[in-house]
Amino acid sequence: MKLTALISAVLLSIIPTFAVAGDDPTLYFITPQDGDVVSSEFTIQFGLRDMGVAPAGVEKDNTGHHHLLIDVDTLPPMDAPLPKSDQVRHFGGGQTETSLSLPPGKHTLQLVLGNYAHIPHKAPVISKKITITVK
Numbered sequence: 001m002k003l004t005a006l007i008s009a010v011l012l013s014i015i016p017t018f019a020v021a022g023d024d025p026t027l028y029f030i031t032p033q034d035g036d037v038v039s040s041e042f043t044i045q046f047g048l049r050d051m052g053v054a055p056a057g058v059e060k061d062n063t064g065h066h067h068l069l070i071d072v073d074t075l076p077p078m079d080a081p082l083p084k085s086d087q088v089r090h091f092g093g094g095q096t097e098t099s100l101s102l103p104p105g106k107h108t109l110q111l112v113l114g115n116y117a118h119i120p121h122k123a124p125v126i127s128k129k130i131t132i133t134v135k
């Protein structure tokens with residue numbers, strides 16, 4: 001009985017660790033960073049931890065491709081393919097960086113990972129929204 005309790009306690013303390021290990025994907029900007037001042041043409045690098053990048057059309061668990069949201073105030077629906085526009089750019093080739101030209105002033109940038117069919121994952125993988133100033 002005592003042993004059973006001990007085993008249960010050990011299992012309970014181990015299981016949650018296993019359940020979350022490698023299961024906490026993080027999407028972020030390597031560059032630019034929040035608050036940066038950039039020139040009119042600048043490079044953006046996408047960072048992703050705990051998931052992989054795969055081109056659109058390639059169905060593989062725990063992968064997706066990047067979508068860059070430019071000056072988007074309200075996130076698009078997370079249960080449908082992301083729209084394609086100047087403000088929502090798809091990197092379906094599996095690119096992890098791009099070069100962008102924006103008019104002078106403040107702009108917001110945000111990343112959303114989409115699966116092979118451009119649909120965000122069940123627990124959507126979204127970066128923090130950053131604000132940059134274009135000179």
Ligand SMILES: [Cu+2]
Nearest residue numbers: 090092114118
């Ligand atoms: Cu896409």
